[in-house]
Amino acid sequence: MIRHIENTEIDYDKWDQCIKESFNGNVYAMSWYLDLVFSGWSALVDDDYNRVMPLPISQKWGIRYMYQPFFVQQLGVFSKTVLNPSVVSEFVDAIPEKVKVARYNFNVFNRFEKGKFKVKPNVNYELDLIGDYRKLHSGYNTNQKRNIKKAVKNNFVFTKGISPGDIIDLFRNNRGVDVQHWGDAQYITLQRLMYSAIHKGKGVAYGLYNDKNELYAAAFFMLYNKKMIFMFSGTSSHARNTGAMSYLIDQVIQTNSSSGWIMDFEGSNNENLARFYKGFGAKKTYYYTLEINRLSLITKLLFSIYRFVFSKEK
Numbered sequence: 001m002i003r004h005i006e007n008t009e010i011d012y013d014k015w016d017q018c019i020k021e022s023f024n025g026n027v028y029a030m031s032w033y034l035d036l037v038f039s040g041w042s043a044l045v046d047d048d049y050n051r052v053m054p055l056p057i058s059q060k061w062g063i064r065y066m067y068q069p070f071f072v073q074q075l076g077v078f079s080k081t082v083l084n085p086s087v088v089s090e091f092v093d094a095i096p097e098k099v100k101v102a103r104y105n106f107n108v109f110n111r112f113e114k115g116k117f118k119v120k121p122n123v124n125y126e127l128d129l130i131g132d133y134r135k136l137h138s139g140y141n142t143n144q145k146r147n148i149k150k151a152v153k154n155n156f157v158f159t160k161g162i163s164p165g166d167i168i169d170l171f172r173n174n175r176g177v178d179v180q181h182w183g184d185a186q187y188i189t190l191q192r193l194m195y196s197a198i199h200k201g202k203g204v205a206y207g208l209y210n211d212k213n214e215l216y217a218a219a220f221f222m223l224y225n226k227k228m229i230f231m232f233s234g235t236s237s238h239a240r241n242t243g244a245m246s247y248l249i250d251q252v253i254q255t256n257s258s259s260g261w262i263m264d265f266e267g268s269n270n271e272n273l274a275r276f277y278k279g280f281g282a283k284k285t286y287y288y289t290l291e292i293n294r295l296s297l298i299t300k301l302l303f304s305i306y307r308f309v310f311s312k313e314k
Contacts, residue, residue, distance in 0.1 A: 002046045002094040004055070010042075014049040022078040024109035027202060027224035029054055029078055036192050037069040044094050051079040053091050057099055063295070065101040070186050071193060071231070073124075073266050074287050076106030085113045092117055092290060102292035108285050118291045123274055125265040125282035129228075133257040137250075139281025144246050151247030155211055158251040162207040164194035167218040171234030190232065194220050204228075208248050217244035219252070228256065229264045249280060 012031045019025040027033055034041045034054055044053040054075050057066050068075070077083060077091045088110050095102065105122065106112075112119050129136065140148075168187055176182065197203025207218040219233040235245055253263065265277040278284070 002044050002051075002090060004042065004044055004094065004096050006042050007040050010045075011049065015043070015052060018049040018052050018080065019078055021080045023080070023082065024107055025078055025225055026074060026107060026227070027197075027222050027229065028072045028075060030224075032196060032200070033072075033193070036189060036196060037072055044091055046091075050081070051077060051083075051087070051091075053077045055095070055099075056104075057096075063100050064096075064098045066095070066099050066292075067103050068105050068289075070182075071190060072105075073229075074105050074107040076104075076110040076287075078107070083109060083111075085111045089113050089116060095292070097294075099292070100294045102290060104290050106288050106290060108287045110288065112288060112290075119288040120291070121286045121288055122267075123269050124267055124285045124287060125274065125277040126285055127253070127263040127265070127280055127282040129253065129256050129259050129261045129263055131257065133254045136253055136257055136281065140250075141279040141281075144250075144279040147243030147246035148250050149243075150241075151208075151243035154242050154244070156208040156216065156242075156244065156247060157210075158248070159207050159209060160204065160255075162205045162215070162218055164191055164198070164205060164220060166207070166215060167194075167205060167220055167232060167234050169234075170215055170218055170236060171232070174235060174237050176234075194232070197222055203231075206248060206252055208244050208251075214238075216242065217248045219245075219248055221252070226260060227262050227264050228252075230266050246276075246279075253280065 010031075016031050019029045029052075038056040042055045042057055044055060046052070055066060056069050056075075057064055059065070077088050079087070088106070089112070092112075108124065127136075137145075168191055172187065194203055194205070198205070202223050203220060204223060205218065205220045208216045210216055215236065216239040217233070217235045220231050222229040222231050230249075233245065239245065256263070263282070265282055268274050268277070
């Protein structure tokens with residue numbers, strides 16, 4: 001029987017054990033990760049934590065809604081046994097009626113019964129690192145190989161274990177200037193996530209420095225269940241024409257080749273980013289966003305206005 005329980009009722013030990021034993025467990029669903037991205041998350045639990053589903057439920061203007069937290073790509077149903085669409089449907093049907101609006105990402109292993117719910121597909125790219133570096137490199141496209149050759153001429157130094165704060169500063173001072181929906185709260189959460197992951201042995205940071213010891217490109221990877229999730233990155237304004245990010249990813253691939261791990265690029269629906277990730281020989285996968293709207297027409301309008309104003313305030 002699936003039941004909805006509040007955060008204070010969740011047995012964290014049983015929860016984390018379920019995620020660890022789930023065939024589709026991921027780092028986003030671990031209790032420490034959820035606590036950092038969404039304090040007070042609740043959950044749907046089946047039997048004695050054999051299947052679970054985290055619920056990030058918020059409330060504004062008396063309306064309860066559920067939206068994907070920052071820095072969380074995929075949640076959904078996690079199970080110790082194989083899932084089928086009917087089981088996923090049971091969990092969706094168990095989402096409390098008090099939740100009037102939802103946009104929630106299920107994980108790549110969750111599939112839906114055709115036509116039962118409103119869902120939309122999202123693109124992800126993954127690269128299997130089971131082969132040796134020569135084999136993996138042969139799968140790169142011409143553009144990536146060209147970028148890497150360009151970067152080699154710059155004599156970059158590839159380094160493991162750089163500071164998460166340095167990666168965030170690199171991003172904020174460059175591309176982050178144009179990212180209006182991120183504020184101090186998001187960067188603080190991100191930094192806490194990265195430091196917590198490193199402390200738990202679940203994260204690693206890499207960087208590229210030039211001959212003047214200036215950081216040109218950096219990336220942070222979450223490590224869990226034989227997956228390296230490309231969670232966050234930054235490049236300097238001088239790195240655009242140097243092939244620095246291509247070379248950084250190439251070096252990470254080389255370092256972890258023949259490991260049997262999977263590099264998860266964490267997207268993207270953005271065509272340019274998708275093309276960039278595909279250039280390393282990564283394969284396309286899909287995960288789905290569930291959309292629910294149980295509001296009246298007038299309330300829908302008011303809630304849309306709120307979302308618009310709130311997004312501008314961020």
